[in-house]
Every structure is written in structure tokens, then in C-alpha cells.
Amino acid sequence: MTPRLTKRILTISLIVCLLGYAIWFSRNQADHLTAMSKLAEQRTAASEPAEPKQTIEEPTSKVYSKRIVEYHMNVKLEDSPIGKTLQGSQSVTWTNPGKNIVNELYFHLYPNAFASKQSTFIQESGGKLRGDVMKEGSYGSMEITDMQTEEGMSLMKRMQYVQPDDNNPNDRTLMKVRLSQPVKPGQSITLNMKFNVKMPGVFARMGVAGNFVMAGQWFPKLAVYEPAGMRGRTTEGWNIHQYHGNSEFYSDFGTYNVRIQVPEAYKVAASGFPTKSAAQQDGYKTYQYYAEDVHDFAWAASPDFIYAEQPFSAPNVPGVRIKLYLDPAHKDLQERYFHAAKVALARYSEWYGEYPYSTLSIVVPPKEGNGAGGMEYPTLITAFGAMDDNPGYDLERTVVHEIGHQYFYGMLASNEFEEAWLDEGFTSYAEDRVMETEYGIVANLPIESSYMTDPAPLSLFAWKYKDSNQYAENVYTRGKLVLIALEKQVGAKTMAKIMKTYTKKWAFRHPTTSDFQRVVEQVTKKDWTDFFNQYVYKGFMTDYAVESITAKKVDNNGTSAYESKVILRKKGGDYPQVPVVFMFKDGTSVKRTWDGASTTIQYTLTHKTPLDWVMIDPQDTMVLENKRINNYMKAQIDEAVKTRINFSTAKLIESILNALGW
The missing domain is CATH 2.60.40.1730 (tricorn interacting facor f3 domain)
Structure with a gap:
């Protein structure tokens, strides 16, 4: 924007002559531009304000x-x-x-x-x-x-x-x-x-x-x-x-x-x-x-901007001038802004390719200008309004996120009308990586997946979502979770190769979701049609549930034992390796991995003590699982607990009926 x-x-006419050097009809005007710039500096030097001088640059020959x-x-x-x-x-x-x-x-x-x-x-x-x-x-x-x-x-x-x-x-x-x-x-x-x-x-x-x-x-x-x-x-x-x-x-x-x-x-x-x-x-x-x-x-x-500038270079950042335009309320926080910008540029250029521009400007609006905050433009981002003199890590997170857009919005330039997740979801994924790597802040993915109460296809046109909440829920958070789910399946090293291949191949070319899918398949040498159909082109989440547990006492070669039958059900999208833990009364645990392909699966386990409980994905590895309440079931409920549950349920029903009657 x-x-x-x-x-x-x-x-x-003058501008075309001066700057034509970098455009189609260049005719050796670079020397003219330099001379005119020096002349302008000489003419205005006497009236230049105390504002720190910005570095004057010329167009490059690289296209x-x-x-x-x-x-x-x-x-x-x-x-x-x-x-x-x-x-x-x-x-x-x-x-x-x-x-x-x-x-x-x-x-x-x-x-x-x-x-x-x-x-x-x-x-x-x-x-x-x-x-x-x-x-x-x-x-x-x-x-x-x-x-x-x-x-x-x-x-x-x-x-x-x-x-x-x-x-x-x-x-x-x-x-x-x-x-x-x-x-x-x-x-x-x-x-x-x-x-x-x-x-x-x-x-x-x-x-x-x-x-x-x-x-x-x-x-x-x-x-x-x-x-x-x-x-x-x-x-x-x-x-x-x-x-x-x-x-x-x-x-x-x-x-x-x-x-x-x-x-x-x-x-x-x-x-x-x-x-x-x-x-x-x-x-x-x-x-x-x-x-x-x-x-x-x-x-x-x-007129209130406090201006500061710092040069920065890294292995894939040949040289960038980071320019900071601070609201006075954040005048003492400039080093935090610069540090966040530097670590973001260093990491993104390492992961996704060289930052090709010579400048990056950060604008910090005043508190009352917060509506302009948290936004990305080519080589310029805005932080949120300076509302707090101690904003916590929201300051760093906002800068890191918006600089991420320099890649997925700025350089790749996907169509945000039609495929917004290619910008927002990818940037959110990249932002989390920087926040964890540089600041030790790890995203709580099980909590974030539980927020997915209204999943929808990521390929919807932006205005086809029901409202701004459903748009943000899917385009930002579910989009990011889909990428993390992909990473869980291919491994971090392969995912890094996928992301770098995608960003370098499609820079300045307006890619689509199908272009990204092709990169995934080229790198992994595997068909990902089912994954993309379910989680990208449709609004699936993962939902594996413990449906029932039945047990009976049996004779096991002359020894008394217990046979437990457990039925698990798939209610959402596929997941290739579904971890399951069975815990028995004597503390013995048994682990199984279900391929997750069929609608249901039955496990029959015989053990000397009864089955105590069953849990799907106890380590929360399935990041697209948004209904974890049905991942766990206890084989038996104590009578006192059952009574309390029944009483609470009765009171809840009574309250609902009273409310409806009123």
C-alpha cells in the first residue's frame, strides 16, 4: 500500500533526464544527476535545519x-x-x-x-x-x-x-x-x-x-x-x-x-x-x-519526528541504512527499534535471500495515530502508536513482523485481494521463528490452534470471509499453523529449503498458492495434493478423538487379566502419524502410532490391570488439532466425580431452560 x-x-522532463539512468531509456544521465544533486545541496546548505542529514543516493544498475x-x-x-x-x-x-x-x-x-x-x-x-x-x-x-x-x-x-x-x-x-x-x-x-x-x-x-x-x-x-x-x-x-x-x-x-x-x-x-x-x-x-x-x-x-539513522550489514545484507522516525514518547527506546530491525534483516536475509534495497525506514506514529501503525510498505514500515513507555515485546514483535513483509508482501508481491495468506500467514510463520531465535519467545501453538473456532479455506478472496475475525483467524493464524504442520512432517531442514527455494524462485514474480505447492513437491519429491486440498483449499483442521473404551476381565493363559477395546475416530483432516498413549492402572504405558488414514481404528490391549486412560497426541505435536478436549478419555469415572458431573449437568440444563423461559 x-x-x-x-x-x-x-x-x-528534467526528472526523466536525471533518473532515466535506471530505467528503460537510459542515456548516460548518471553524471548529470550527480551534478544536479551537488548543486541542490550547495543552494540549500544555508537553510538546512538541524535535522540530521540523510545520505543522498543514486539509482543502481541492477534490475x-x-x-x-x-x-x-x-x-x-x-x-x-x-x-x-x-x-x-x-x-x-x-x-x-x-x-x-x-x-x-x-x-x-x-x-x-x-x-x-x-x-x-x-x-x-x-x-x-x-x-x-x-x-x-x-x-x-x-x-x-x-x-x-x-x-x-x-x-x-x-x-x-x-x-x-x-x-x-x-x-x-x-x-x-x-x-x-x-x-x-x-x-x-x-x-x-x-x-x-x-x-x-x-x-x-x-x-x-x-x-x-x-x-x-x-x-x-x-x-x-x-x-x-x-x-x-x-x-x-x-x-x-x-x-x-x-x-x-x-x-x-x-x-x-x-x-x-x-x-x-x-x-x-x-x-x-x-x-x-x-x-x-x-x-x-x-x-x-x-x-x-x-x-x-x-x-x-x-514536525515531531525524532530522526536517527544507523548503517547495517550482514552476510546477505550488503549494506542498508536503517532510518528511524520516532514519536517523542518513544525517544528512549530507539536502540530497541534498531536492534529488532537488525536481527530481523539478518535472519530473513539468511533464510529467504538477500535484502535487495539500500534503505529501510521505521515510522513510529503518535498514540492518536495508531490507526496508521503496524503496516508494511516497500522499504518502509510503521510500528504501532507510541502508547506506552514500556511496551514489552510487542515493540519487537511488530517491527519483526512488518520487516518480514518486505519479503512476502514486498518482494514476492502475491495478490493480497485473492490469496492473503501467502503474505500474512507466511510472515507470521517467519515472525515466530525470529522471536524464538532472537528473544526466546516460543509461540503457544496448542492455545493458538484452539482459537480456530471458524476455519475456512485459505484461498478465499479476502472479502469472502464472514467478517474480520474469521479473516484474521484463518489468514494469519491458521495460515501459519498450516506451514508449521508442513514443517512437522518434512522436518526443519527440509522446510528451510522449501521456504528459501520459494522466496528466491518467485521474488518479483507474484506467486500463487499452487506455485508454492509445486515448490514443496519439487523439494520433497512427494505429492502434497491431499494436504493442500484439505488444509489450504478447504477449511479442515485435524480432529482425532477417543470415541469409546470398553473393558472386560479375561483369562490369559490361566492368569486373570483385562482386555480393553479402544475406538479412535478421525473427525477432521488427515495426519500421517497420530501418537496415542494407553495408561494402565499399574502405571504401565503403551504407545502406538496410528497412520490416521481410516475413519476409525480399534485397539485391543490385554494387560494384568485395567486400562486407566487413553490420550491422543500427549505432546501436542499435531499443531492443527483444535479440539483437544476429545483427545483424552478416562476408562472409568469415580462415582463421586460422576455424581458431581451429573449434578452440574442438570443445573446447567435447568439454567438454560430458565433463561429460555424468561
């Missing part, structure tokens, strides 16, 4: 993605009678990656999710997200004020809001533009646009809280055109969805060159890296950022 006008032709899109943008943060607004312009170039002629483009206009109570986002979410509530009357919106071709032809009358998911005529988060000229395969089109954004009170990842501004999903963003074969498509076409209460985002990789104007007291954090020192003029400060091989661009601004 991306962060939250003027002299257009001259400005864009990771296909760079389907290219944005050159200008945005100005202004105060107006209706609140804080963004005045923006952009020149966006799109290259047709398919084999067919394209006659229209689609743009996501995410701020319109907050335009009224009738938008699809508000209707589905009820104006609530992750515990935050949209303030009454605090609306936001986006208006396209101009759209032209490079030749100067207006496309304003060719724009149309569309609602492919729910036909809600009041939803304006997706726009179609009919082009004046078709775009042939491999050819490009450039549109010049102007737009205004009214910022809502901070909620659902973007907005304003006092002086704090989070610009996420703040510009008209092109949808993804998928060629045949991409993500399993049989025919090429646009992947288009509205902004839903549960959904996040999906975009093409490209380059971003962005000029951000803010009041002179503000400091700016943004995706990518600065290519010039900030320049001041007429009460405003202008920042210039550049990002490449990313699919979004976000920025945050506040």
Missing part, C-alpha cells in the same frame, strides 16, 4: 523486476478549510506485458473508501479495523482533476467508476479509463494526471492525527494486467477489485520518482531513498525520493 503540480512538463510501471509524481501537503489535503500530479507510464491490444486502463482510487458510509469498505468493516474506529464525520476522498495523454488530449470524459465485486454504485475505489489509442503488446502509454486527496482522520492505514500524516495508498495507482500463464490465468486480462473491509493490495513492480512538499517544520519518511537534500522555499520544504523494483510508494510526515 502506498503512502499516504505545477510546471508539469518542465519538471517531468530485479520487469518494471511494468513508472511514476513521476509531485505532491504538496496543505492545510485547507476542510483539513489537510494533498495536491498531486503524476506522469505514469505503463507497458503492455501481454499479447493482446489493450483499450482501457484501470486505476485504484483507495482514498475514496473513506468518502461515505456507503462505500464498500465502510459497509463491510463497519468503520472499524484492528480495534480502531473511524471518527464520525472524518471522511476522506480522492478527485481526479485532470487526465491527458502525452499529446494533450483530455480523457476526463472517458473515466468511469466500476464495481466488479459487488455492483455497489456508491463505491468509487476503482476507475476505468477508455483510451483514445490502443496500446499494442510491448508498447507503452504515458498519462499525465492531477488529483486532490482529502485526508481522513487516521484510520485503516492512512490519514491525519494532529500534525502526523500517513500517506498510504494516496495516489491513483494502476491495477495489474496479467498475461496468460501469470498466476494460473488461461487468458490475459486485468486483475481488478474494489477496496474491501478485509483486503489489502496488489500492484505491478516499477520505479517511482517523487517530490514531496511539506511545511518547513515537517520531516518526511518515505519509500526508497533521497536523491537530493531537502530544499526550503516560501515556508515549504521539498524532499525528493526515488524507489526502484517496488510495487508501491508510501510516506509519512510530522
Whole structure:
């Protein structure tokens, strides 16, 4: 999700020349860019504030993605009678990656999710997200004020809001533009646009809280055109969805060159890296950022940020500048933020491949800006709002989790509309590994599996879940548990190979669940169709139960003994090795392993003393087992205990009947 006008032709021409070095039509402009950057530094040195100087960087020659899109943008943060607004312009170039002629483009206009109570986002979410509530009357919106071709032809009358998911005529988060000229395969089109954004009170990842501004999903963003074969498509076409209460985002990789104007007291954090020192003029400060091989661009601004920067390198992190933008309430916690970022980068790069970017920014919002917290953007993350001066390990966990998204959201860029678990479930799995390895915090998996009260397929579109609780339960927690269950079966070493193979093979390529399954099968040389069908494409959990115990006294070669028959039943998905323990009255235990394939199995055991109890999975190794209450059965219940149980049951029934009668 991306962060939250003027002299257009001259400005864009200059930017293209300066930064064209890293793009398709590079013509040796690197020296020009360096000279212009030095000139800008000389001109602004006298007016540079006390804010620590950021390192000025240049584009690299390494290209990771296909760079389907290219944005050159200008945005100005202004105060107006209706609140804080963004005045923006952009020149966006799109290259047709398919084999067919394209006659229209689609743009996501995410701020319109907050335009009224009738938008699809508000209707589905009820104006609530992750515990935050949209303030009454605090609306936001986006208006396209101009759209032209490079030749100067207006496309304003060719724009149309569309609602492919729910036909809600009041939803304006997706726009179609009919082009004046078709775009042939491999050819490009450039549109010049102007737009205004009214910022809502901070909620659902973007907005304003006092002086704090989070610009996420703040510009008209092109949808993804998928060629045949991409993500399993049989025919090429646009992947288009509205902004839903549960959904996040999906975009093409490209380059971003962005000029951000803010009041002179503000400091700016943004995706990518600065290519010039900030320049001041007429009460405003202008920042210039550049990002490449990313699919979004976000920025945050506040006059209150306490800025700190530390370099970091590791075997698979050639060199990264970690930039911290702290709310003053957490000014004494900066080393904890830096340490969490460093261990996360080191571990993730070791496990999943090299971190390819030169920067990573961490924004800590103020307490009242918590709605913008706990979110990921390319090379920029937000922690939760600075509510507590002693936040416990939630501080580290949030940073570790959001940095994990730099891989599964940032580099792999799976479709979060349609397969959110590939981002959230995988990131939650990776987060747990870092928290255990670096901080000794081990997830309580039996408790987490018991939370799975409403399992559903992981492959559902985000808005197809019943509500935000079912979405989070499955996409985050059950998704993670499915990966751990896979690891339990293949072993930690093989699972590490699976994850690294998947992330390195599919980086910058928008993988799907089936792509991940193929990697699992390639690495293990085994068919995993049943596992994926049950636990991914369907909402299965593991549920093995002790159904009955019967016993009788028998003669065993002239010796008195007891024959016990135990029936176990499979009520959920398959598990290949189900451990079972039988405990006898004399303390003797017998262990068995059931292959878990059949619906039921009967065990007959003969022993000198009666069977005392039976327990399935006593060590809690089956992480997808969510109904452990039926894993245990005692052969006999003491009469006094039985009486208490019967009495309690009777009282419970009596209470229910009384309540119904009332």
C-alpha cells in the first residue's frame, strides 16, 4: 500500500533526464544527476535545519523486476478549510506485458473508501479495523482533476467508476479509463494526471492525527494486467477489485520518482531513498525520493519526528541504512527499534535471500495515530502508536513482523485481494521463528490452534470471509499453523529449503498458492495434493478423538487379566502419524502410532490391570488439532466425580431452560 503540480512538463522532463539512468531509456544521465544533486545541496546548505542529514543516493544498475510501471509524481501537503489535503500530479507510464491490444486502463482510487458510509469498505468493516474506529464525520476522498495523454488530449470524459465485486454504485475505489489509442503488446502509454486527496482522520492505514500524516495508498495507482500463464490465468486480462473491509493490495513492480512538499517544520519518511537534500522555499520544504523494483510508494510526515539513522550489514545484507522516525514518547527506546530491525534483516536475509534495497525506514506514529501503525510498505514500515513507555515485546514483535513483509508482501508481491495468506500467514510463520531465535519467545501453538473456532479455506478472496475475525483467524493464524504442520512432517531442514527455494524462485514474480505447492513437491519429491486440498483449499483442521473404551476381565493363559477395546475416530483432516498413549492402572504405558488414514481404528490391549486412560497426541505435536478436549478419555469415572458431573449437568440444563423461559 502506498503512502499516504505545477510546471508539469518542465519538471517531468528534467526528472526523466536525471533518473532515466535506471530505467528503460537510459542515456548516460548518471553524471548529470550527480551534478544536479551537488548543486541542490550547495543552494540549500544555508537553510538546512538541524535535522540530521540523510545520505543522498543514486539509482543502481541492477534490475530485479520487469518494471511494468513508472511514476513521476509531485505532491504538496496543505492545510485547507476542510483539513489537510494533498495536491498531486503524476506522469505514469505503463507497458503492455501481454499479447493482446489493450483499450482501457484501470486505476485504484483507495482514498475514496473513506468518502461515505456507503462505500464498500465502510459497509463491510463497519468503520472499524484492528480495534480502531473511524471518527464520525472524518471522511476522506480522492478527485481526479485532470487526465491527458502525452499529446494533450483530455480523457476526463472517458473515466468511469466500476464495481466488479459487488455492483455497489456508491463505491468509487476503482476507475476505468477508455483510451483514445490502443496500446499494442510491448508498447507503452504515458498519462499525465492531477488529483486532490482529502485526508481522513487516521484510520485503516492512512490519514491525519494532529500534525502526523500517513500517506498510504494516496495516489491513483494502476491495477495489474496479467498475461496468460501469470498466476494460473488461461487468458490475459486485468486483475481488478474494489477496496474491501478485509483486503489489502496488489500492484505491478516499477520505479517511482517523487517530490514531496511539506511545511518547513515537517520531516518526511518515505519509500526508497533521497536523491537530493531537502530544499526550503516560501515556508515549504521539498524532499525528493526515488524507489526502484517496488510495487508501491508510501510516506509519512510530522514536525515531531525524532530522526536517527544507523548503517547495517550482514552476510546477505550488503549494506542498508536503517532510518528511524520516532514519536517523542518513544525517544528512549530507539536502540530497541534498531536492534529488532537488525536481527530481523539478518535472519530473513539468511533464510529467504538477500535484502535487495539500500534503505529501510521505521515510522513510529503518535498514540492518536495508531490507526496508521503496524503496516508494511516497500522499504518502509510503521510500528504501532507510541502508547506506552514500556511496551514489552510487542515493540519487537511488530517491527519483526512488518520487516518480514518486505519479503512476502514486498518482494514476492502475491495478490493480497485473492490469496492473503501467502503474505500474512507466511510472515507470521517467519515472525515466530525470529522471536524464538532472537528473544526466546516460543509461540503457544496448542492455545493458538484452539482459537480456530471458524476455519475456512485459505484461498478465499479476502472479502469472502464472514467478517474480520474469521479473516484474521484463518489468514494469519491458521495460515501459519498450516506451514508449521508442513514443517512437522518434512522436518526443519527440509522446510528451510522449501521456504528459501520459494522466496528466491518467485521474488518479483507474484506467486500463487499452487506455485508454492509445486515448490514443496519439487523439494520433497512427494505429492502434497491431499494436504493442500484439505488444509489450504478447504477449511479442515485435524480432529482425532477417543470415541469409546470398553473393558472386560479375561483369562490369559490361566492368569486373570483385562482386555480393553479402544475406538479412535478421525473427525477432521488427515495426519500421517497420530501418537496415542494407553495408561494402565499399574502405571504401565503403551504407545502406538496410528497412520490416521481410516475413519476409525480399534485397539485391543490385554494387560494384568485395567486400562486407566487413553490420550491422543500427549505432546501436542499435531499443531492443527483444535479440539483437544476429545483427545483424552478416562476408562472409568469415580462415582463421586460422576455424581458431581451429573449434578452440574442438570443445573446447567435447568439454567438454560430458565433463561429460555424468561
